Amino acid sequence: xxxxxxxxxxxxxxxxxxxxxxxxxxxxxxxxxxxxxxxxxxxxxxxxxxxxxxxxxxxxxxxxxxxxxxxxxxxxxxxxxxxxxxxxxxxxxxxxxxxxxxxxxxxxxxxx
Amino acid sequence: xxxxxxxxxxxxxxxxxxxxxxxxxxxxxxxxxxxxxxxxxxxxxxxxxxxxxxxxxxxxxxxxxxxxxxxxxxxxxxxxxxxxxxxxxxxxxxxxxxxxxxxxxxxxxx
Numbered sequence: 606x607x608x609x610x611x612x613x614x615x616x617x618x619x620x621x622x623x624x625x626x627x628x629x630x631x632x633x634x635x636x637x638x639x640x641x642x643x644x645x646x647x648x649x650x651x652x653x654x655x656x657x658x659x660x661x662x663x664x665x666x667x668x669x670x671x672x673x674x675x676x677x678x679x680x681x682x683x684x685x686x687x688x689x690x691x692x693x694x695x696x697x698x699x700x701x702x703x704x705x706x707x708x709x710x711x712x713x714x715x716x717x
Numbered sequence: 718x719x720x721x722x723x724x725x726x727x728x729x730x731x732x733x734x735x736x737x738x739x740x741x742x743x744x745x746x747x748x749x750x751x752x753x754x755x756x757x758x759x760x761x762x763x764x765x766x767x768x769x770x771x772x773x774x775x776x777x778x779x780x781x782x783x784x785x786x787x788x789x790x791x792x793x794x795x796x797x798x799x800x801x802x803x804x805x806x807x808x809x810x811x812x813x814x815x816x817x818x819x820x821x822x823x824x825x826x827x
Contacts, residue, residue: 609759636813645725647805647819648760655813663814677719695759702749708759 607631611696611709618686618716626681626712635651637679638663638706639671641692648695653703654679675700686716721808721818728824736792737821739806742787746808749782750815751791754803763791763804793823801825 612627620701638653640663650663654673668690670682679698683690685704686708721741728734734791741749747768753762766773766780773780779792789806803820810816 620734638815640817645819647721648817649722652816653813661813666817685798702812703809704750704764704812705765706752706760706815708761710757710759 606710609696609698609707609709611694611712613712614647614710615643615713616715618683618714620687620716623682623685624686625683626694626696626714628679628709629677630658630679630696630707631677632698632700632707633676634698634707635676635701636688637673637705639669639679639681640697641665641690642695643692651681655660656694656701667678684715686714688716690714691716719804721816722820723804723806723818725819726824727765728826729796731796731798731825731827733796734822735791735796735800735825736754737791737793737804739789739791739818740787741789741806741808741818743808743810743816744784744787748809749780749789750807750809751778751789752805752807752817753819754805756802760805767793779810795822796824796825798825798827 637670639651651673696709750765751763777794
């Protein structure tokens with residue numbers, strides 16, 4: 606049981622480049638979410654999904670897209686990276702709803 | 718709107734008790750949570766309390782909830798160096814969102 610797997614662990618981008626952060630879980634969890642962690646600001650919710658085919662916006666969705674075509678995967682796409690998106694990104698899942706979340710190890714993104 | 722506040726740092730001596738405080742704004746949260754983040758890792762659920770409870774004890778951990786003041790605290794008895802981490806409180810204003818505080822970095826010194 607791998608839990609929540611995030612790739613890549615580290616990534617450096619130039620402003621304007623695009624990329625996808627991958628998140629996969631093998632626990633058959635319906636709920637998945639993406640957070641970003643910035644110093645002094647805690648974790649902020651970017652997007653979430655309550656099941657395959659369903660996504661919704663969190664607190665800070667601008668500049669990010671998501672899709673949920675399968676229960677297992679919930680990728681986060683940056684279409685045109687900006688320095689303000691430099692952060693550590695966490696994917697989390699739960700059987701249902703945002704309560705007891707299982708987190709991935711995080712992906713550290715630097716945008717130059 | 719939702720806002721969860723915590724002090725940023727706490728430093729305690731090994732063997733002493735640690736108390737981490739949190740204030741939240743949404744009185745409709747059914748549960749309130751404490752998560753722990755060790756260096757370089759994701760968050761792990763530490764404990765949680767149902768909103769109609771005042772206190773919950775789990776081994777060295779004691780959670781106190783004051784609903785009137787919207788104040789949540791986490792007490793760690795006999796704090797060890799392995800307890801050094803960032804501690805986040807979180808509220809759930811609705812079933813699909815978990816709102817985290819800024820996190821309190823606990824440093825334990827010998």
